[in-house]
Amino acid sequence: MLIFFTHILTHVSGTGDLMIRKRLISALNNEHLQKAVERKDMLIAMIMLALLILVALASPVLSPYDPNAIDLDNKNGNLTSAHLLGTDYLGRDMLSRILCGATTSLSISAGVVTLSLIVGISLGCIAGYYGGFVDEVISRAIDLFLAFPSIIFALAMMGALGPSILNLMLSLAMVHWASYARLMRGQVLSVKEQEYVLSTRLLGASDRRIMRKHIIPNSIAPIIVLATIDLGHVILSVAALSFLGLGLPMDIPEWGAMLSAGKGFMRTAPLQTIFPGLAITLVVVIFSILGDGMRDILDPHEQGDDLY
Amino acid sequence: MLEVKDLFVEFPTRNGSVKAVDGVSFSIKEGESFGIIGETGSGKSVIGLAILRLLPPTARIRGTILFEGRDVYTMNSREMREMRGRFVSLMPQNPATSLNPVLKNSIQVSEVFEQHGIKRAEGLKKAKDIMSKLLLTDPGRVCDQYPYQLSGGMKQRLLASISLSMHPQLMIADEPTKGLDNESREKTVELFDKIRSEYGSSMLIITHDLDFARDVCDRVAVMYSGRMVEINKAGTIVTSPSHPYAKGLVQALPRNGLVPMDGQSPGRINLPDGCLFYQRCKSRKDVCKKQVPVMKIFEGGRVSCHLY
């Protein structure tokens, strides 16, 4: 099953990939961006996101200590000048671990979402546009994968595959692509019947061109909104999995793992459980605000002030 | 019966406030059927909604609307509720979306009676005989069905019977013939004649269909970009209007040779001063550009144009 799945992935992602890149570039540089800046909450969220990405990229430089450096003599230390956010049960500096944690979480969730976006959009588009047998097969696959609550499926996969970043990304992506595919398929089915698609086909346009120029731009909006919010959800899932000890190997600093480590020492050093949780919440909040904002901006009849 | 003096309605939007109604005054006498003709976006529907205070909260309204001598905008909500449905009723624009899709027809018909102090069973009986008066086949069955099971024409008749249930003194009909083909338009004319003969209530009919107005209304007003340009007997307006715009409208009718007027109505955010029809008026004078023409009595009707 897995080998079969990765085979479609490589083949399909070739076509899907180029479609996505071109669409995202053209969608973002026109007036959507100005509108985004207009809205206060979007502005704040975008600034915080930029900050977040900066931190994630530069975390090795930024963090004062090596996140994995064990220093047993001041275990569970509280806030001191040396360790701004205290230390965990192995004496590792919390601040640097949280900063590096940002890198892991963001990179994993970005990877998972892009992976599932590529697969979801291509399969959804193909299923919606061509219909018939292809549609049947893909829809059955979608129902199959959606039958699982996402974390359960990922849990089972991680259990079997063993902890590693690739396995984590793969198992999460295997669940998320289905929701994108289903949303995309629904959008394509409705857009396909619109009169401007029919007239373009009459003008002799090829299927590929119709898909690229007309169908995807008009059905991509809700997918982008879902993807933005999903970025947050994936981080939650990653944290949950590593909280259960099934996520990443121990040496990679991860917020969820920190929380589960800190759980044991709640009475003596409660701070260890508060900061990582706060970090997770903050990141997910940013993505939720961005997601809501995107929904209003990309809304078709928000284009301009329509003629009264 | 109904007196509207200098009604102004503005909708603030992102880039400026749209002046939907720009100083409209007219009155409807007891038992009279008054028509308002105007093209899409001339603000005619806004007047209907303004009378029943159904405009969205963002709308800024100036001017007075007197119903039976009482100013609608000084009524408190209880009085207002008393007036709606009992004294003034609305027949909405598109019957398809004006019926609650998930509620049985019987509830939607009888709730008007309940609201005005009549028990449901008796209300239902009254509703049924109104329906049969309006040539609605088998009212009993219709009541047990859901709105989506009715055809367009039947929905319209159901709406008519709902709005007539309390024998209102004034019925406001908003675009009853929108999107209907010739044959069902004749049926609507027949329906309105029946309503007038059966109930004798005075009517405010908002439409863009000149022939329909001629067949159903006593007096007709022509609206252009939020202002009334001419008010006269229905017959004269349709055959020999005096205002240039009204003339243009009549000549553009298919049977009069489809003579088009050039240009479009002006943008509604910053209205040009002087007569709004200036750019498109063939017999314009330079005074039209500067001064807003005032309503003058002319040949049994009133017209607002510098030519007279």
Added chain:
Amino acid sequence: MSSLLKVRNLNKEFNGARVLHDVSFNIEQGETLGLFGRSGSGKTTVGRCVIGLENTDGGEIVFNGNPIIANGKKPASGSNGKVPGIQMIFQHPETSLNPRMKGMDSILEPLQIHNMCTNCQMQDKAKELADMVGLGMEHLCRYPSQLSGGEIQRIVLARILSIGPQLIVADEPTSMLDVSVQAQVLRLMKRIQEEKEISYLLISHDIEVLQQVCDRIAFLEEGRIVRVEET
């Protein structure tokens, strides 16, 4: 000179019910044929069959001498059954243009599809098409949601004219428009007909419009052509 379009006993079934019964008519070069019928008489289906959007159950359609449908089946020729010579205008302006494309791109798209002229010519070709349908450049850089119904139908017309069709099937092109705008659009279509020698199949339920605009009118009731009159 043989007629531009010959339709011989066209039949169509729609989940069991027969919608069209042996519909036959032909359209001469440069003529406007009206197709009158009440709603539900099957007039839109006739238009969609001629255009190739719907497949038919029997009958022939010969366009400009070469058959596009022979006894109900599309012969192998033609780009998946769509003949570039025939184009269609739809009834609802708000869905006739891609909401995400500015007017300019919609007009130029057919040219790009058949890459009929280089990019530098694109600009003035667009200008020329816009003038032909009476639109200024400022309309071209607006999104469809910022345009009125009449302006959208003009852009649709310009878009179709860019590849020089011979027959345009118009399915109630102006029924959603106001009276004055309808007059402007129909006048425009007549003017283009004279300039470009285009013939129209105008489908409508408004007999007055047809009498005013068409040379001949075919009356359709319950899927049958009952009579054809000269206007």
Added chain:
Amino acid sequence: MLVFMLMNVLPGSTAELMVKHAFVGLEQGVTDEELATISERYNLDDPLYLQFFHWMEDGLLRGDLGTSYVYNRPVAHLLKLRLPATILLAMSSMSIAIVCGVSLGVYSALKENRLTDHLLRFVSLFGVSMPGFWVGLLLILLFSVKLKMIPVTGYGSFENLILPSLALSIHSMTSIMRITRTSMLETLGQDYIRFATAKGLPMRLIITRHALKNAMLPVITVLGFQMGYLLGGSVIIEQVFSWPGIGSLLVNSISARDLPVVQGCIIVIVAMFLLVNFLVDILYTYLDPRIRYG
């Protein structure tokens, strides 16, 4: 079926992997013949489809889902033991989520753009973003450690149900609230609401009779998905509160590589998920006549 295929086709022969891990705790290397006896006892060597039929045949037909490697007792028995706990937790958090979510959603929609609306939206923003287990930890920290009011773990009395169900329901409650609010606002803008006001109906009646029913349709469709999220979350919350449900059994058996138990748990959870979705569909057809008569 998918569950079985999935677990077995994965890289590395599961049997060998399983056995090695299961006994790594006890002693170091696993000699080959020990390996042989183990796999023979659990007939792991014969080809997959035979294993599958074997498992299907005695599993689903006679409810004997094989025996657990670790506890050495029939899986079905284990599951039966733990099922009520999970159902109790899921039901209670589901009801909290629905009741509060819907009412707050409607409330904030009615008070649109006023203080309460903005406040609720701000709180819900954080509610949705907080990871379930962190909320659990915070609750423990607050209630038990600091205020020493409610026992942290344990099962049985009503008290220890409060914290876990609250923690689990916060996420679903806030997302249900947001969805209700948007769909309520959308419904209030419809023509039939304006027509109802034109009939002179009081606002209260319009909301209860007309608006609410229509606004619930999109909420119900998403309910199914939310319940899935709830079940997923319960796995984690049970770990935090060491709540003896199927979730914690699943987690322990995964880390203990206890194959039949893992499969059993997943099947039960998926079954519950499908059951809830099925109920949601029925509710949907009941509410929306258009679908019932189709």
